[in-house]
Amino acid sequence: MTTTHTHRDRHGTDTTSRGTARTVGALFLFSTATFLVGDALIQAYFSTGTGRTGSLVAGVLLQTLCGLAVVGIGLALRRTLGRYSTTLATAYLVARCLECLAIGAVGVYLLATKSLFEQYELLVYLFSGIAGLVLSFVLLRARLVPVWLAWLGLVGYGVLLLAIPAGLLDIATLDSGPGMLMYVPGGLFELILPILLIAKGFHTPSTRAAGPDREPVTSVGA
Structure with missing residues (x-):
């Protein structure tokens, strides 16, 4: 077991954790925005049938940026999550890297074949859902965010993973109608979490218990 010391400003704030929280929050919002806009551009290319590749290239580029952002999230959170496991x-970082590779592979396929990979989002969501479950579990275990928010993540990503086979087997249409409700819990989590992290940062019970004049020690281990 090793120990690390947090860096605190004159108000007793853990500045390292605060900076990490803001970075993670910004990357979450960026990755969500780039994926959704990229997906809209890709779908527009195949739905219009104009043959203009500009929207397809732009969509793939935006989703590539999304892939890089999710890897950035994994890297940024590695130390924070590693304090608890x-x-x-x-595992979270690996899942995020696999998600990035899946996004990249889909992009290469779309550009090379100019044909739509039906329900390609489900491949990406597989790794996103696994990563989300890991993250939500650690957030709950370590009380890094409000308990209700961590549970929202667990439920949301669990529902997302259940939706993948339902979509592949045509049991439910996830892109329209009632099927879209399966995205709601996870979507709310990925909206509320980054806003909370940017505004307030992570909960740090051990830091608060130590007080502003003491240097808290956090255990790191599996």
């Missing part, structure tokens, strides 16, 4: 921190 190095194994889960590594």
